[in-house]
Amino acid sequence: MQAVLDNFAALWSGFLTTLAMSVSAAVIATIVGTLLAAFRVSPIPPLRAFGALYVQLVRNTPLTAVFFLVIFGLPSVDLTFQSFFVAAVVALSVYTSAFVCEVVRSGVNSVSAGQAEAARAIGLTFGQSLREVVLPQAFRTVVPPLGNIWIALVKNTAIAGGGFAVADLAQLAPDLARDNPAQVLGIFAGIALAYMVITVPSGIAVGIIERRTAILR
Amino acid sequence: MSMDGPTDKAADSGQPLVSLDGVNKWFGDLHVLQDISLQIARGEVIVVIGPSGSGKSTLCRCINRLESVQEGEIRLDGVLLPEEGKALARLRSDVGMVFQSFNLFAHKTILQNVTLGPIKVRGKSKAEAEKRGRELLERVGISNQADKVPAQLSGGQQQRAAIARALAMDPKVMLFDEPTSALDPEMINEVLDVMVSLARDGMTMVVVTHEMGFARKAADRVVFMDHGKIVEEATPETFFTAPRSDRAKDFLSKILTH
Numbered sequence: 051m052q053a054v055l056d057n058f059a060a061l062w063s064g065f066l067t068t069l070a071m072s073v074s075a076a077v078i079a080t081i082v083g084t085l086l087a088a089f090r091v092s093p094i095p096p097l098r099a100f101g102a103l104y105v106q107l108v109r110n111t112p113l114t115a116v117f118f119l120v121i122f123g124l125p126s127v128d129l130t131f132q133s134f135f136v137a138a139v140v141a142l143s144v145y146t147s148a149f150v151c152e153v154v155r156s157g158v159n160s161v162s163a164g165q166a167e168a169a170r171a172i173g174l175t176f177g178q179s180l181r182e183v184v185l186p187q188a189f190r191t192v193v194p195p196l197g198n199i200w201i202a203l204v205k206n207t208a209i210a211g212g213g214f215a216v217a218d219l220a221q222l223a224p225d226l227a228r229d230n231p232a233q234v235l236g237i238f239a240g241i242a243l244a245y246m247v248i249t250v251p252s253g254i255a256v257g258i259i260e261r262r263t264a265i266l267r
Numbered sequence: 268m269s270m271d272g273p274t275d276k277a278a279d280s281g282q283p284l285v286s287l288d289g290v291n292k293w294f295g296d297l298h299v300l301q302d303i304s305l306q307i308a309r310g311e312v313i314v315v316i317g318p319s320g321s322g323k324s325t326l327c328r329c330i331n332r333l334e335s336v337q338e339g340e341i342r343l344d345g346v347l348l349p350e351e352g353k354a355l356a357r358l359r360s361d362v363g364m365v366f367q368s369f370n371l372f373a374h375k376t377i378l379q380n381v382t383l384g385p386i387k388v389r390g391k392s393k394a395e396a397e398k399r400g401r402e403l404l405e406r407v408g409i410s411n412q413a414d415k416v417p418a419q420l421s422g423g424q425q426q427r428a429a430i431a432r433a434l435a436m437d438p439k440v441m442l443f444d445e446p447t448s449a450l451d452p453e454m455i456n457e458v459l460d461v462m463v464s465l466a467r468d469g470m471t472m473v474v475v476t477h478e479m480g481f482a483r484k485a486a487d488r489v490v491f492m493d494h495g496k497i498v499e500e501a502t503p504e505t506f507f508t509a510p511r512s513d514r515a516k517d518f519l520s521k522i523l524t525h
């Protein structure tokens with residue numbers, strides 16, 4: 051454990067990087083994934099097709115490959131990112147939004163079709179009926195699976211440091227281990243603990259949100 | 268296309284409020300509405316009756332274009348129903364609809380159910396919408412339920428809330444699709460009473476129901492449908508006591524024996 055204490059400043063900075071990546075990608079992926087879900091249930095066939103194609107492509111591609119595409123593929127079409135950090139957030143958002151889309155879509159399907167019809171019958175547009183009636187109820191039923199996606203996302207950020215030069219917790223682990231070969235176990239335990247500082251409270255928060263927003267049916 | 272817009276004649280009381288002209292609709296191979304023509308005058312109350320699967324719900328749903336038709340014209344106040352988009356949403360806001368299964372918004376209170384449309388579609392202020400919403404809840408007799416959510420209400424109370432939600436849009440016409448079929452018997456009358464009083468106040472109504480008491484009390488005309496066709500139209504008294512068609516006789520003998 052000595053190595054963990056000695057390198058506390060580096061660990062703290064790695065922790066903040068991991069946290070920043072997780073939160074940014076979670077916010078973006080949740081918004082983009084919800085939009086994609088709206089595409090997938092929309093009455094406009096091209097939007098539905100786009101949503102379905104996006105989900106199929108992204109969900110069936112390994113995350114590492116998505117990182118490769120964003121960091122090495124996009125510059126070849128003149129799209130470069132300011133930093134590996136930004137590129138990592140983009141890759142994580144692209145990947146995670148496909149899963150958010152599918153979860154939100156299942157939530158949308160759990161809201162009775164009759165309510166969506168009633169919303170249209172009082173003159174709400176398709177967008178308004180999604181925003182006012184369907185999505186608020188859909189989100190309540192998908193809080194637990196969304197929580198799982200967010201937690202998986204936190205752990206997926208490790209690919210950014212492990213393979214792609216983002217100075218996060220995952221990058222720190224092998225460096226510290228190399229410098230302190232006698233304390234490898236303690237170092238990895240410390241790093242794992244740092245991840246749990248993010249994931250465990252997230253899980254608890256999801257449970258609280260779930261209980262607070264439960265709807266009487 | 269100049270005929271599609273509201274004309275000077277639209278303001279005339281002589282023109283039907285709702286008019287269906289040569290309407291045909293198919294679900295795949297099933298010809299569910301066959302050459303339907305029906306004119307509904309302002310303030311008229313029509314009861315639509317007929318065996319299960321005869322197309323009554325579909326007819327209702329076509330009038331606010333929850334279903335589209337392949338042939339024929341449907342007009343509201345002289346204006347052809349818009350295809351889609353904002354114009355269609357505006358049209359729907361003028362047509363109130365009450366469903367068999369209430370379809371209240373489960374995550375909103377009763378008052379919020381009633382004010383959502385006026386605020387989002389009509390652009391009313393929250394205070395204005397709530398004032399009118401409470402009046403309407405009072406009118407249907409559930410003002411004390413305003414702050415509850417739908418699941419806390421009985422079926423009869425939920426259906427009355429749904430009627431108030433539709434009325435809040437100040438619709439030109441109200442469609443009711445079997446509004447009492449999902450209710451326990453002791454709750455049917457509280458809903459029918461509200462509908463009778465609406466009819467007395469001059470609301471134009473299309474009501475799919477097998478409640479003969481309501482038809483006798485409130486309807487101007489009974490429309491009998493079978494296999495996608497309008498088979499017979501008559502006053503309630505004539506229809507129930509002296510139906511002309513064999514199919515109407517057969518149908519009435521079935522609903523009268525239980």
Ligand SMILES: Nc1ncnc2c1ncn2[C@@H]1O[C@H](COP(=O)(O)OP(=O)(O)OP(=O)(O)O)[C@@H](O)[C@H]1O
Pocket residue numbers: 294297299317318319320321322323324325326
């Ligand atoms: N969305 C749909 N797709 C395919 N067929 C449908 C659809 N909706 C209704 N139908 C069919 O169209 C016919 C007419 O249905 P509709 O619901 O209008 O009848 P109804 O007179 O209201 O009957 P009920 O008294 O049972 O409510 C039925 O045979 C029904 O199965």
Ligand SMILES: [Mg+2]
Pocket residue numbers: 323324325444445
């Ligand atoms: Mg029906």
